[in-house]
Amino acid sequence: SQAVGILDDFQSGCVTQLLKHQHTERHYDTHSFRFSKLNKTLEDYDKKRDDEKQQRGEVAEDEDQQAQGEKGEENNLHGLQKQEEGALHIREAEDAPGPASSSA
Structure with missing residues (x-):
């Protein structure tokens, strides 16, 4: 049980x-x-x-803003590229043998 x-x-x-x-x-x-x-x-x-x-018609405005944003990014990249080129020229000038570097 x-x-x-x-x-x-x-x-x-x-x-x-x-x-x-x-x-x-x-x-x-x-x-x-x-x-x-x-x-x-x-x-x-x-x-x-x-x-x-x-x-x-707000979609068209959004697309315009997006295009402007992309253009801004392109300009930024272009500016950075110019800075890099400028820095490269300075380095080349420092490395180049010349009258200033021979006196040192």
Whole structure:
């Protein structure tokens, strides 16, 4: 009879665990459904906002700003290149044997 009691306890424990598991699964299913619904809403909102921007012609302005930014980057690179060339000329002048370096 003691074995039957242990078996009953074990069985009720298993049933309790199973019920907890099912409850947790339902809980996650509900949340994943809510999140998928939220993501869909956000995607719809983004699409709507982009469409409105396009209608107002803001996309063209954004592209102009981007082009100006790229032009600025090109100018920066060109300036850096000029600095490097200038430094190279100075180094070459220092390394070149001449009257100033022979007296030293």
